[in-house]
Amino acid sequence: MTISTSTTPPVLPVASMRRTWRWLTGEARRRRMASATALVVGLAAAAAATVPIYLLGSLVDRIDDGRSAGLVGLAVVIGVSAVIGGLGTGLSAFLIARLGESAVADLREDVLRHALDLPATTIEESGRGDLLSRVGADVAAVAKAVSQVLPDMLNAFFLGIVTVVGMAGIDWRLGLAGALCIPAYVAGLLWYLPRSAPLYARQRVALAERAQATVESIQGARTIDAYEVHAEHLRGIENASARARDCEITVFGLFTRFVGRVNRAEFIGLAATLVVGFLLVRSGAVTIGQTTAAALMFHRLFNPIGMMMYNFDEIQAGAACLARLVGVLDLRPSPSDGPPSPTAEPASADVEVRNVSFRYGSGPVVLQDVSLSIPAGTRCALVGTTGAGKSTLAAVMAGLFVPNQGQTLIGGVCVADIAEDRLRHWVATVTQEVHVFSGTVGDDLRLAAPQASRDDVLDALARVGARDWVTGLADGLDTPVGEHGIDLTAAQAQHLALARLVLADPRVVVLDEATAEAGSTAAGELDAAALAATEGRTTLVVAHRLSQAATADQILVMEGGRIVERGTHAELLDRAGRYARLWRAWRAHS
Structure with missing residues (x-):
């Protein structure tokens, strides 16, 4: 038994971008009120955060004109606006994260429920590593993108919209100058997206193959020992890990080239704003304070836009993971061509x-x-x-x-x-x-019969000869087992499985x-x-x-x-x- 070193297409499907987008918009429609609230609060917070910069321009004009009256009041308004903007941004991030976490929680349950209903043949063909990677690592990646990255990106997007509107409100030519960076940003994205999306999809497949290789080796440890094929399996794991590592390096290299294009767009926008502002001040169309405010507004976009671009790879990775999860949801849970007859019931156990x-x-x-x-x-x-x-x-x-x-x-x-x-x-x-399963011994056994009494459970254990060692545990049926409890031997685990069988009481x-x-x-x-x-x-x-x-x-x-x-x-x-x-x-x- 050896681990394949060839990359094969996953048996479990990956949803298309259009199908994934339909799932996202469907979740947003299901939560219309929460989505609308997050949108309104985000735009209001961005507007409040822009007010101090606009007032700083007014402050510059007052100082330039030698007017000192009202400076204290203006400073207080600037401070209050900044506090309101900060609180609003925090509230917006909380609302967006809560909205996303709610959708991810439903997605996690839906995917797990769907995975448990998949035909056994599908699991056999795809390998457990791919499915485990989807319900584990992929869900974690989507949750991270939703809770840590998405709020910052949306708040940066809101701030960008309000900033461009604010610059245009000072003078349309300043707004146009700042907007010159947009084609450069778009060009950078158009260069990056077609190259990055396949790489991220390939990266998730490579990680799933690494998980599959590891799972196979762990589950087949006794067979590997018996046939002394440790070296072959280690090579298989090393090859799978090397492919995953190479994908990571390629993704990072592409991203660093993308960052260079982002910096170029920032330079174009700021330089255009300063040059146009200088010309407008010289012609008397705007004041020094207004030009200062416009330049500060644009400069303030560096951090949020940089954060958007820096976290774009996280969003890309999250999108690739989301497509893999939606792909599981699109699988037919039943292996039959049509729904089984609900009235068919065997007459006997032959x-x-x-x-x-x-x-x-x-x-x-x-x-x-x-x-x-x-x-x-x-x-x-x-x-x-x-x-x-x-x-x-x-x-x-x-x-x-x-x-x-x-x-x-x-x-x-x-x-x-x-x-x-x-x-x-x-x-x-x-x-x-x-x-x-994690829980008490009693919980583990009642999975087969949730309504079983304590006596029923003890009788089932007695029937399979396990009552004595179970009651001999520290807390008997209430002893924790599984991941967060005591370790059971293979024979004890089989005893519990047979006791569950007795409680389930099947005919076959x-x-x-x-x-x-x-x-x-x-x-x-x-x-x-x-x-x-x-x-x-x-x-x-x-x-x-x-x-x-x-x-x-x-x-x-x-x-x-x-x-x-x-x-x-x-x-x-x-x-x-x-x-x-x-x-x-x-x-x-x-």
């Missing part, structure tokens, strides 16, 4: 797989014309070498994957015709990759190597726990240890995506076929 074939995307066929039948309440085991298609068949049977051909039926009803919430009520899957269970992560000392306990949890339920077991298969009502041997043998443990041993050879090999190494 499971039948009819002539199923399956492939991942455009890849090779993984399952070829597979058929099987599991009577209600019985236990069926899948065995075979790695890559035989066992886990894929289990996922198809559970309704997680939609087959290219054939169908899976529960109680005579095709799983595609069962409403999603009802299907999850009927079928539950436990894999070896169990997750311990799929165990995909559910006890594979346990060490040899805990293997027997977990196998017994799995038997107890699935007693009376229709069960398909992807067997990691053949001891799990030996107790099944029927055993299916898979090879190359097909079922090549089927029967009971004793029958298959008597045939002396593939299962018998696997059994002897397993016993020899046990």
